[in-house]
Amino acid sequence: MHIGIIGPISFADITHLFPDVSEHVAREMQGSSLLISLIDELLNQGHRVSAFTTEPGLDPNGAAFVLTEYGDFSLYQVPLRRKGFRSDRGFRGRMLDLFALERHCLRTAIQASGVDVLHAHWTYEFAWAAQDSNLPVLITCHDAPWQILRLMPDLYRLGRLIMAHRVLMKAKSLSAVSPYIVEKINWMHRASMTIIPNPLPADLFKTVVVEKKEIIIGMIINNWSRRKNAAMGMAVLSELKKKRPEISMHLYGPGMGKEEAAWQWAKQHQCLDLFQFFGAQPYQGIKDAIKKFTILLHPSLEESFGMTLAEAMAVGVPIVAGKNSGAVPWVVGEAGILVDVQNGDEILGALICLLSNKEKYSHCVDAGRERAMNIFSARAIAEQYIEQYKEIMANQ
Incomplete structure (x- = not known):
């Protein structure tokens, strides 16, 4: 054909x-x-x-x-x-x-x-x-x-x-x-x-899940807009850094590079040094990056699917995302913690839970990989x- x-x-x-x-x-x-x-x-x-x-x-x-x-x-x-x-x-x-x-x-x-x-x-x-x-x-x-x-x-x-x-x-x-x-x-x-x-590409499922030496909270956002709600995510990550200074925070996607919208927001809020700005990357670069994440934070207000969510699930990365954000709950299932992404305290609490509760973290890893393999x-x-x-x- x-x-x-x-x-x-x-x-x-x-x-x-x-x-x-x-x-x-x-x-x-x-x-x-x-x-x-x-x-x-x-x-x-x-x-x-x-x-x-x-x-x-x-x-x-x-x-x-x-x-x-x-x-x-x-x-x-x-x-x-x-x-x-x-x-x-x-x-x-x-x-x-x-x-x-x-x-x-x-x-x-x-x-x-x-x-x-x-x-x-x-x-x-x-x-x-x-x-x-x-x-x-x-x-x-x-x-x-x-x-x-x-x-x-x-x-x-x-x-x-x-x-x-x-x-x-x-x-x-x-x-x-x-x-x-x-x-x-x-x-x-x-x-x-x-x-x-x-x-999802087959190579994602070949990733071996191992304990990560560095704690990385990652955000992969397709654009800097009200719909993607990246500013809320960055604000919460700034608060998390005060409680867990050893954590690294990596930002990917259009608008998330140096001198771009996310960088300008961080400069305005005097927290430039808290983030690493990688910006838009080829798909292979995104796949390589997401494997290194400890948690994916996805603060979007609405998703019709959310490829980043499924990709994180396939490589065993737990997710914090929106319980009212369109298709997000259907995609994520039990692969993470769903919260009101317009409430910074809920996002922060979910991140701390995954970082401190090994049983919950492991459950999200296993559930995400199984769901991704079976459905996506x-x-x-x-x-x-x-x-x-x-x-x-x-x-x-």
Whole structure:
């Protein structure tokens, strides 16, 4: 089967699939690790895969797409305007025409690829372009647009909601990554929907859990926003450091690097020396980092799934996260302590509990690894998706 995967992909995360590639390939796009895990597993199972993504490093005035391929894998990168509303390289902002340029280029790339079926991720420009291709399409819903707009009320998220509404109303086949998503977008579509969680790469499950010599509390946040609530997490970690000065606190993700938003917050609150700022990293760097954590603190107010949570579970890292934060309780299960992440005292108490209660800590380690292996392994997820592809193609 020739499967098309369309969604946000970082070139840095797939270099292992291209043993001899030019250093001049555009690499600005911040991608989603779950797509890499899915692509790897589909290739392992003998399928041909073409992936389609946008790339801000490509000039919108240039070719519709750039193709890089090796063996059974092909990557199509199309231009992405860097600005939502302001002009960029002679073109108006991408939200002003609802990503029309990007959708056109994606559609052109899809038509050139010869794929049998398309698997689109998120309900925005990627799914819209997939629908316009007139190929069999499965759309995986990774978020709840109304919830995001409520937590991040701005014109850009309003535009995203409009795009999602259009996509979902036309959708014929949908999957969702958690029961939370099913509940939140049920009113926005008429299609059948299956729950298939996000996949984890096999190498995470090979990690041997050993007692860590250094105590590291880590946060991996996708952006500095009210929704991700990173400032609350940093405030609590500052208090924890007063009680446990031997602890190290590591921050990863966009906005969490030196001179970025988290760094600026720490400077303003006179606690720069308490944190280590690693910022955005390739997926392999994140996987290597999370294995060293003693605890993952995830203060997000809302998650539709939360890949970082599942990754921590797979490598035996207990979690402190939100009991009211969307899909978080469903993903975490008994792999950590769930609290009100808007209450600093509750977060602090949960961290201290895991650090001081060895029995509780061990239970979270074992429960997390078991749940991750049983539910989130890439092999199990890919097999479920392949059945969906076959059904969609048969009904086209």
